Amino acid sequence: MILKQFVDEGLGNSSYLIGSEETGSTAVVDPQRDVEKYVQVAGGLGLRLQYALDTHLHADFVSGARELAALLGLRVGASAEAQLAYEHLPLREGDTLALGELSLGVLATPGHSPEHISFTVSGPKQSAPAAVFTGGALIVGGAARTDLLGHEHAAPLARRLYHTLHHKLLTLPEAVNVYPTHGAGSFCIAPTSPDRVTTIGRERTANRLARARDEDEFVALALEGLPSYPTYFKELRPVNQRGPRVLGGLPALPPLTPAALRDWWAQGGAVLDVRPARLFADGHLPGAYGIALETPLITWAGWLIPFGTPLVLVADSEAERQEAVRQLIRIGYDDLRGYLAGGLAAWTEAGLPVERVQSIDVAELRRQLERGKGPIVLDVRQDDEWLAGHIPGAVHIENGRLAYADLLLPPDRPIAVHCQHRNRSTAGLAVLARRGFRNLMLVEGGFAAWTQAGFPVERGV
Numbered sequence: 001m002i003l004k005q006f007v008d009e010g011l012g013n014s015s016y017l018i019g020s021e022e023t024g025s026t027a028v029v030d031p032q033r034d035v036e037k038y039v040q041v042a043g044g045l046g047l048r049l050q051y052a053l054d055t056h057l058h059a060d061f062v063s064g065a066r067e068l069a070a071l072l073g074l075r076v077g078a079s080a081e082a083q084l085a086y087e088h089l090p091l092r093e094g095d096t097l098a099l100g101e102l103s104l105g106v107l108a109t110p111g112h113s114p115e116h117i118s119f120t121v122s123g124p125k126q127s128a129p130a131a132v133f134t135g136g137a138l139i140v141g142g143a144a145r146t147d148l149l150g151h152e153h154a155a156p157l158a159r160r161l162y163h164t165l166h167h168k169l170l171t172l173p174e175a176v177n178v179y180p181t182h183g184a185g186s187f188c189i190a191p192t193s194p195d196r197v198t199t200i201g202r203e204r205t206a207n208r209l210a211r212a213r214d215e216d217e218f219v220a221l222a223l224e225g226l227p228s229y230p231t232y233f234k235e236l237r238p239v240n241q242r243g244p245r246v247l248g249g250l251p252a253l254p255p256l257t258p259a260a261l262r263d264w265w266a267q268g269g270a271v272l273d274v275r276p277a278r279l280f281a282d283g284h285l286p287g288a289y290g291i292a293l294e295t296p297l298i299t300w301a302g303w304l305i306p307f308g309t310p311l312v313l314v315a316d317s318e319a320e321r322q323e324a325v326r327q328l329i330r331i332g333y334d335d336l337r338g339y340l341a342g343g344l345a346a347w348t349e350a351g352l353p354v355e356r357v358q359s360i361d362v363a364e365l366r367r368q369l370e371r372g373k374g375p376i377v378l379d380v381r382q383d384d385e386w387l388a389g390h391i392p393g394a395v396h397i398e399n400g401r402l403a404y405a406d407l408l409l410p411p412d413r414p415i416a417v418h419c420q421h422r423n424r425s426t427a428g429l430a431v432l433a434r435r436g437f438r439n440l441m442l443v444e445g446g447f448a449a450w451t452q453a454g455f456p457v458e459r460g461v
Contacts, residue, residue: 001102001121001130003040005179007196008032010296010327011061012185014187014196016133018121019047023100023406027051027077029119029133031064034250034326035071040065048202051097052088053077053104055181056116056134059148059233060188062244062332067442070246079108079116082275086243086389091117101143105129109166111161112136112144112188114238116360118169120176131177134199137161140181141193141207145226150186162215170210172299174447187229194349227382228398232331239332242314247334251325255341259286264312264337272301273314274324275344277426281357283344285314290430293320295423298327303400310335316343356428358441360416362450365443369393375414375441380428385420389457391450397428399428402435411437420441 001132004017006088019189026047028038042049049072052065065076066086078092079098089097093108105120116137120129124412136144143161147154182188183196190402191217192249201359204317212218256264258375265271271288273280273299305311311328313336315321321339328336340347348354360368360375368374375392390396399419409415415437419425422442429440450459 001046001123002045003131003179005196006032006037008061008207008298008357009185009421010298011330012183012187012189013061013181014179014183015181016179017041017047017097018104018131018133020100020102024048025099025102026049027053027097027099027104028064028068029053029059029179030055030135032069033062033064033067033244033247033330035064035067036249038068039071049074050099051075051077053119053133054079054082055118055133055137056239057082057112059237060186060230061330062236063240063298066243068248069176079115079117082241082345084241084243086100093117100350107132109134109137109164109169111146111157111164113149114157114160116164119198120172121192128173129176131179132169132172132186133179133181134169135180136182136188137164138178138203138207139182139189140198140203141179142189142197143209143222144182144188146222147226148229149197149237154223156220158219159215160210161222162218163192166218170200170204172200174199174204175296176200178203187227187233216442219403223306228400230299230303230400231404232307234305237330243333245334247329250322251329251334251336253313253321253325253336254338255340257341260338260349261312261340261347262350262352263447268291269313269337270305270306270311271372272311273344274320275314277315277423279316279344280426280430281359282353283348283356284345285344286353286355288314288430289427289434292423292428293323293327295427296327297324298331300399300424300427301328304403305333306403306425307332308335309333310337314344315339321430343379345415355433356447357426360441362453362455365416365450366453366455376409376417377443378409378415378417379419379447380417380425381419381447385447387460389451389459391447392458399424402428402431407432407435407438412439414439414441416441417444418446420448422445431444
């Protein structure tokens with residue numbers, strides 16, 4: 001058996017290439033949309049891609065299965081209950097697919113989603129599988145969340161997940177290797193473990209959901225501690241069901257002159273600046289979104305930019321721009337109209353307006369707060385970060401909510417925005433500026449700098 005894992009650290013997900021060394025027949029499980037990596041690795045190993053398999057209708061990324069089918073003519077396999085609107089093999093429990101001497105078996109494993117399936121891998125004359133690809137049905141230390149279809153479905157799907165785990169997956173032999181799709185860093189899960197692969201034996205003893213004494217306790221555990229998730233998650237399930245647009249490779253964006261971009265900007269067109277947060281703070285197009293690649297862009301673009309928004313990119317290099325395109329198409333942000341030729345330097349040389357982010361260091365911030373004349377301190381970190389410790393008197397609004405929530409912030413007072421360091425807060429500050437807040441400043445170094453300086457911290461709500 002040949003097995004290759006492809007990890008997307010930004011999404012916290014893994015996809016897999018599984019094949020027969022003997023025959024070269026290969027399948028890709030839960031492929032991402034930029035599929036050239038699978039083609040290149042398979043070609044380098046002399047393998048023939050035969051199937052693209054999805055464990056479920058993904059909410060957090062666009063499936064690459066249709067892209068692979070269009071490129072190579074391979075077969076797409078997905079749950080019959082997914083009701084894909086394009087040509088595919090509708091798979092049900094008990095179905096098998098042959099990869100040379102290997103056999104892929106289909107298990108119905110609902111819970112994370114109602115149509116979820118998993119794939120077992122068995123060799124010739126094996127009485128039990130050697131491995132199982134579990135998508136989100138079983139992950140290291142837990143299982144993927146059941147609330148992505150709406151809160152009204154969370155508990156019923158958690159009950160289905162109980163039977164999936166306790167009556168099916170965890171009854172497999174202890175030595176079976178488990179290869180989940182969702183893992184550390186994914187908003188499809190509650191925080192569990194940094195590991196990305198495991199075994200049935202390990203999960204029987206260490207998985208908190210495996211230790212539930214009954215179904216009700218399992219449901220309570222499954223719904224406990226779920227973080228918020230990006231707003232674009234609500235868009236991708238139907239995209240994957242009807243079939244994403246076939247791109248035919250990584251899109252090549254046209255260059256736009258400063259004059260052309262000025263016209264786009266003047267008409268209200270959205271600009272996305274993917275340069276490092278420090279450079280964005282030093283100068284950017286007025287009203288631009290500022291989401292650095294390393295924020296990561298793939299998560300925060302889908303949280304802060306309305307889905308389907310046409311975008312023009314600002315980047316410092318071709319490599320940076322291509323990486324931005326790659327991350328954006330993975331989450332369905334396809335309407336990319338071009339990029340600023342020559343970058344921000346060309347824009348400024350043309351005499352066009354530039355905005356800068358005002359900043360404040362933590363020492364000055366503390367001095368102002370102690371005098372009682374300081375700014376409103378806005379903490380945009382996640383809920384669990386806030387509860388673990390925050391600046392006394394700060395206001396808390398998660399960064400992902402800044403684009404759509406009713407913001408009860410006085411427009412006449414300065415607002416000092418911070419996250420743990422600077423990437424998220426810079427992105428959030430740009431959204432606040434787009435929403436009309438003008439007296440904004442960035443807390444240099446964020447909460448990390450505050451704590452490193454030994455300044456007081458509050459904990460809890």
